[in-house]
Structures are given as C-alpha cells and as structure tokens.
Amino acid sequence: MTPRRQLADTLAIGAILAVAVVALILLVAPSIVVVIISFDTRAYVSFPPVGFTLDWYAKVFEETALVEAMLNSLQVGITVTGLCILLGVPTALVCVRGRFPGTTALSVFVLVPHMVPGIVLGVAVLFAGALVGVGPSIYLQSLSIAVFVLAVMVRTVMSRLQRLDPALEEASANLGASPFQTLATVTFPLLLPAILAGAVFTFVEGFDNLSVAIFTHGFRDRPLPVELLALVQTTNTPLVAAVSGVQIVLAIVALVIVAATIGLDRVNE
Amino acid sequence: MHEPVDANADLLTPPVLSIGGVTKRFGPLTVLDRCSLDVAEGEIVTLLGPSGCGKTTLLRCIAGFWAPDAGTITIDGADTVRVPVNRRPVGVVFQSYALFPHLTVAKNVAYGLRMRGMAKADIAARVARALETVALSDFAGRYPAQLSGGQQQRVAIARVLVLEPRVLLLDEPFNALDAKLRGAMQVDLRQLIKRLGITAIFVTHDQEEALTMSDRIAVMRAGRIEQLAPPEEIFDHPATAYVADFIGSSNFWQSHAEGGRVNLPDGQSAPSHRAGDVTIMVRPHNLAIRPGEDGPLKGAVGFQRNIGALVEYHVATDGGGTVRVMAMRQERGRSIADGTRVTLSILDPNLCAVYEPQ
Ligand SMILES: Nc1ncnc2c1ncn2[C@@H]1O[C@H](COP(=O)(O)OP(=O)(O)OP(=O)(O)O)[C@@H](O)[C@H]1O
Numbered sequence: 372m373t374p375r376r377q378l379a380d381t382l383a384i385g386a387i388l389a390v391a392v393v394a395l396i397l398l399v400a401p402s403i404v405v406v407i408i409s410f411d412t413r414a415y416v417s418f419p420p421v422g423f424t425l426d427w428y429a430k431v432f433e434e435t436a437l438v439e440a441m442l443n444s445l446q447v448g449i450t451v452t453g454l455c456i457l458l459g460v461p462t463a464l465v466c467v468r469g470r471f472p473g474t475t476a477l478s479v480f481v482l483v484p485h486m487v488p489g490i491v492l493g494v495a496v497l498f499a500g501a502l503v504g505v506g507p508s509i510y511l512q513s514l515s516i517a518v519f520v521l522a523v524m525v526r527t528v529m530s531r532l533q534r535l536d537p538a539l540e541e542a543s544a545n546l547g548a549s550p551f552q553t554l555a556t557v558t559f560p561l562l563l564p565a566i567l568a569g570a571v572f573t574f575v576e577g578f579d580n581l582s583v584a585i586f587t588h589g590f591r592d593r594p595l596p597v598e599l600l601a602l603v604q605t606t607n608t609p610l611v612a613a614v615s616g617v618q619i620v621l622a623i624v625a626l627v628i629v630a631a632t633i634g635l636d637r638v639n640e
Numbered sequence: 641m642h643e644p645v646d647a648n649a650d651l652l653t654p655p656v657l658s659i660g661g662v663t664k665r666f667g668p669l670t671v672l673d674r675c676s677l678d679v680a681e682g683e684i685v686t687l688l689g690p691s692g693c694g695k696t697t698l699l700r701c702i703a704g705f706w707a708p709d710a711g712t713i714t715i716d717g718a719d720t721v722r723v724p725v726n727r728r729p730v731g732v733v734f735q736s737y738a739l740f741p742h743l744t745v746a747k748n749v750a751y752g753l754r755m756r757g758m759a760k761a762d763i764a765a766r767v768a769r770a771l772e773t774v775a776l777s778d779f780a781g782r783y784p785a786q787l788s789g790g791q792q793q794r795v796a797i798a799r800v801l802v803l804e805p806r807v808l809l810l811d812e813p814f815n816a817l818d819a820k821l822r823g824a825m826q827v828d829l830r831q832l833i834k835r836l837g838i839t840a841i842f843v844t845h846d847q848e849e850a851l852t853m854s855d856r857i858a859v860m861r862a863g864r865i866e867q868l869a870p871p872e873e874i875f876d877h878p879a880t881a882y883v884a885d886f887i888g889s890s891n892f893w894q895s896h897a898e899g900g901r902v903n904l905p906d907g908q909s910a911p912s913h914r915a916g917d918v919t920i921m922v923r924p925h926n927l928a929i930r931p932g933e934d935g936p937l938k939g940a941v942g943f944q945r946n947i948g949a950l951v952e953y954h955v956a957t958d959g960g961g962t963v964r965v966m967a968m969r970q971e972r973g974r975s976i977a978d979g980t981r982v983t984l985s986i987l988d989p990n991l992c993a994v995y996e997p998q
C-alpha cells in the first residue's frame with residue numbers, strides 16, 4: 372500500500388469512528404442534561420444548575436397523580452406487550468408458514484396501523500370503540516397502542532421464523548412430536564429471543580406512547596405521557612426532569628435484568 | 641427406454657420396507673418415476689445418483705414429509721399412506737443434522753422419548769445407553785454448537801436410534817465432514833448399523849461411499865432406479881451404460897454384434913446377448929498396455945498418474961478418443977513414458993459389457 376492510500380484509509384476509518392462518537396453523544400447527552408436539571412435547587416428549568424437537591428424526586432413520589440400515572444403506564448405497557456405476543460406470534464406463524472394465498476398480503480397489512488399517524492389511529496379507535504360501546508379507558512388505550520405496534524412484534528418474529536432451518540421442525544415431527552408439540556418445544560423456544568426483542572419495543576411504546584393514548588386513555592386513568600404533557604403545559608419546575616430521571620433509572624434496571632438473565636445479544640438475534 | 645427395475649424378488653425374508661411404483665411430481669416435473677424397492681430386515685440399501693435425480697425426494701416420501709402422487713410405501717406390510725409423519729417408525733438423519741440448538745446433547749437424544757411420554761427414569765437410562773453407543777457419554781451436557789461436525793452427526797444418529805426405528809433414513813450424512821474423517825466414519829457407521837441390525841436407506845452421490853456402506857445399491861437416474869444390485873455386481877456387471885459410466889471409470893466403444901458374438905477393438909471377440917449395433921464397455925483394469933505397435937488397438941500415452949500401487953494411463957488411440965488403462969506400477973525405469981507408442985489389449989473379453997448403442 373502506498374503511503375497515500377494508507378493515509379486515506381486511516382482517515383476513512385477515523386471519520387467512521389468520529390461519526391459513531393457523535394451519535395453516541397446525541398444519544399446520551401439529553402438524558403444527562405435532564406438528570407442534571409432534576410437535581411437543581413431552583414424552581415424552574417434552567418441550565419446549568421446552581422445547587423443540588425433530591426427534593427424533586429421526593430415530590431414525584433408525593434404527587435399521587437404522578438405515581439398513579441406511572442402505575443397506569445406500567446399496566447398499559449404490560450398489557451400492550453401481552454396483547455402483542457398473543458396476537459403477533461400466531462400472526463407471524465401464519466404469515467410465514469401458512470399455505471394459502473394471501474399470507475404475503477397479510478404480512479404487509481399488519482404494517483398499516485404503524486404507518487398511519489398515531490393521532491389518526493387514536494381518533495379512529497376512539498370512534499370505532501364508541502360504535503361498539505367501548506369508551507376511552509385504560510383498556511381501549513392498551514388495545515389501541517397494541518394495534519399501533521403489533522407490526523413490530525410480527526415483523527421481528529417473522530424474520531426469525533424465516534431464518535429458522537425448516538429441517539428442525541421436520542426433525543421434531545420425525546421424532547414423534549405432534550404439530551402442537553413441535554410448536555411448543557422447538558419453534559416457540561427458538562422464537563423466544565425474537566419475541567423478547569419485540570416485547571422490549573412494545574413495552575416501551577405502551578409505557579411512553581402519547582399520540583395514540585391522548586385520544587383513547589381513560590380520563591380517570593391518565594397515563595404518564597399525558598400527565599407529563601399537562602405538567603409541562605402548566606408548570607416549569609424540574610419535577611418533569613425528576614420523572615424522566617426515574618424513568619431512566621427504571622430503563623437501566625430493566626436492561627441490567629435482561630443482560631443478567633437472558634443476555635443482551637439474544638435480544639439482538 | 642427400458643422398464644423400471646423390478647423390486648428385486650430374491651429377498652429371503654419379507655421386506656421391512658416395500659416401495660412400489662412410487663411417483664412424485666412437482667407441477668410438470670416428474671421427480672420420481674415408478675420407483676420400486678424392497679429392503680430386507682437389517683439391510684443397508686444406498687440410493688446413488690447425480691444431483692437432482694430424486695434421492696432426497698424418495699427419502700422424504702418414505703419419512704412422510706411428502707405424499708407420493710402414485711404408488712405405495714409399506715413398512716412391515718402395513719401401508720403408510722394414512723400414517724402421519726410423527727407416527728411412522730422411521731428415523732431420519734438429516735443432511736444438516738437438524739439438532740435442536742436450544743437443547744443439550746442429552747436432551748436432543750431424549751426428545752423423541754419425551755414426546756412419547758416415557759417415564760423420566762427410563763428416558764435417562766436409554767439416553768445414556770444411546771450416547772454410549774456413539775461414544776458421546778462425556779458430551780451429554782454440551783450444546784450442539786459446542787460440538788465438532790463428526791460429533792454432531794453422531795448425536796443426530798443417536799437421537800433417532802434411541803427410538804429403535806424400523807427404518808433408518810440417512811441423507812448424505814457425511815456431506816458436512818472433511819474427506820479424511822469421512823472414510824473412518826463410513827466404516828464406523830456401517831458397523832454400528834450392522835451391529836444393531838437396523839434396516840437402513842442411505843443416500844449419497846459419492847460412489848466410493850456407496851460401495852463402502854451398502855449391501856445393495858440402487859443407482860438412480862432422473863427419478864428412476866436404473867439398477868438395483870449388490871456393490872460387486874453393480875461394479876462388475878453394470879446393467880446399463882449409464883450405470884457403468886457412473887460407477888468406476890469406463891471405456892466405451894461402438895461395435896457390431898452378430899451370431900451371439902461381438903467384435904472387440906483389440907481384435908478379440910466376446911459373447912453378446914444383443915445383435916446389431918451395440919456399445920461395449922471395458923473397465924480400465926481389464927486392459928493391458930505394452931510399448932510397441934503389434935496389435936489393432938494402438939495409440940500414444942498422453943497422460944499418466946500414480947494412484948497408490950496403480951498407474952492410470954490416458955492413451956490417445958489412433959481411432960480417436962482417449963482410453964483409460966489401469967496397470968500395476970512398473971518397476972523403476974520400466975514405466976511407460978508420456979508420448980510412447982503403445983498397444984492395448986483386453987485381458988478378459990468375458991468381462992466386457994455389451995449395451996444398446998448410445
Ligand atoms: N419442493 C420442490 N418443489 C419443486 N421441485 C422440487 C422440490 N424439491 C425438489 N424438487 C426437484 O426435484 C428434483 C429432485 O430433487 P432431490 O432433492 O430429490 O434431488 P437429490 O437426488 O436429492 O439431489 P442432491 O444430490 O443434489 O441432494 C430436482 O430437480 C429438484 O429441483
């Protein structure tokens with residue numbers, strides 16, 4: 372290699388590294404800023420802070436509305452994830468393994484709700500619900516967000532299924548397993564990492580979605596994003612930052628649990 | 641065109657597996673064409689043929705993954721048409737082995753027994769015995785990804801053997817292994833199957849593997865069984881020019897037969913059951929080569945290579961075409977150099993095969 376080529380090479384690799392570093396900073400910096408603000412002693416949001424206090428965190432847990440909103444969102448996140456697993460895994464199985472016309476159309480169709488703007492979907496679900504007598508509630512909210520993010524679960528599971536060696540399921544049948552036994556003991560365990568990866572997304576969406584939830588949530592069961600929106604519209608205290616700080620801590624705890632139990636790379640599979 | 645090979649009537653015991661006139665089509669493509677084959681208790685039959693001739697398709701029909709469009713497959717006299725895959729007494733060793741990656745070696749081997757609802761203690765005992773049979777007892781707790789190719793293959797074999805299938809189907813089980821390991825594993829596998837007395841169908845497109853493994857070989861060509869016979873017979877008396885060409889190397893000449901005899905290119909003659917234009921086949925080891933020009937079959941050595949104790953000569957004959965000759969290696973200094981003019985003669989005219997003209 373000529374020295375010139377070598378220099379060009381080094382520069383190219385350096386540029387890629389630099390971009391990665393910038394991306395990393397963009398990813399982490401906002402969270403760090405929020406966390407720093409949440410410790411400020413002043414009663415309004417400003418940067419940099421002038422003191423250190425944990426008062427805002429104490430306030431978060433004193434505000435029953437906030438705590439209830441968090442619990443509501445937790446419930447929605449779990450329900451959305453459950454619904455997406457229940458609806459998404461069979462849908463993915465049918466899309467990939469189904470032996471009738473229309474499976475391809477179905478696999479594209481599941482994307483539609485995700486491509487519609489969340490607000491539009493929220494309004495649509497609200498009216499559709501009213502038609503069958505289901506008003507806005509934590510259940511309608513969970514269902515609407517599940518419809519919104521179902522595609523993520525279906526697509527993740529589908530891509531894993533498509534890469535699964537068909538001989539594995541044939542071997543299982545050959546060894547005496549009924550179709551259901553094969554599903555339960557071979558297919559499902561091998562899909563688990565994909566289901567888990569999908570579950571991370573659906574849970575976060577369920578916990579955090581505002582666009583769909585703003586129309587479909589129950590007015591007595593306000594989810595956290597809606598509560599936070601109201602908060603930032605009416606006040607300007609670091610309380611919002613403290614709520615975000617709590618969420619960040621929870622996210623880190625969740626990641627640590629996943630890493631310790633199933634391993635982070637299996638989520639990437 | 642000739643009629644499909646008969647299912648071979650010279651079995652002494654009733655066949656364990658009987659395939660009768662099995663035909664399989666994919667759209668306009670006939671992949672299996674009236675295949676018939678009887679396999680006796682404890683026999684190893686090899687399906688041998690080039691890529692795409694339908695070997696895997698026949699195995700998949702026997703295992704029940706695919707249903708034939710016509711014909712019958714019976715096991716111990718019972719028709720299998722309505723028997724679903726998971727109820728057939730057939731064990732398949734897949735080309736990719738298809739070990740369950742999320743289960744340990746022991747759990748892979750236990751899988752079939754578990755699906756049958758066998759008691760835990762019995763399963764453990766039988767799994768231990770099966771792993772011992774394939775010399776993998778020390779690997780029970782490993783995952784498939786932690787095993788070598790040869791070890792994975794043995795797990796795949798143990799996994800079906802533990803179920804004591806009536807018929808064992810092996811689809812190119814050595815394909816993923818390197819050449820050196822193959823040779824040893826072939827002998828081991830044949831001995832294991834023989835020791836356990838299992839009836840097996842073995843698929844390969846490697847003729848040496850077929851000769852090593854089989855009691856009988858079914859040579860397949862475009863969905864048909866062209867010849868079904870023991871290895872020696874396939875090798876010594878190939879039924880068609882196609883089989884002769886596929887098994888071992890062969891030399892072909894066009895000739896003419898009359899009055900029950902056919903003229904050979906070196907001036908001799910051989911008995912012939914055909915009359916008129918024929919193709920004759922002579923094996924390279926049935927030819928003698930000597931320097932000089934004192935016979936009708938003359939030429940020049942164009943290429944030679946040592947194969948162990950043998951030398952293979954490629955002789956460009958004056959009549960056109962290349963003839964392969966296999967000879968014992970000559971003493972030092974007496975071997976025939978490239979370019980030398982030589983004369984060829986057939987050692988035993990009775991071993992020449994006579995086929996319909998090509
Ligand atoms: N699912 C299928 N649909 C259509 N055609 C198929 C299908 N499976 C196999 N075929 C065709 O059937 C023919 C026989 O295939 P098969 O797999 O039995 O060959 P093979 O003898 O096992 O070859 P190889 O030695 O390459 O494994 C091939 O021409 C193949 O293209």
Ligand SMILES: [Mg+2]
Pocket residue numbers: 695696697811
């Ligand atoms: Mg094949």
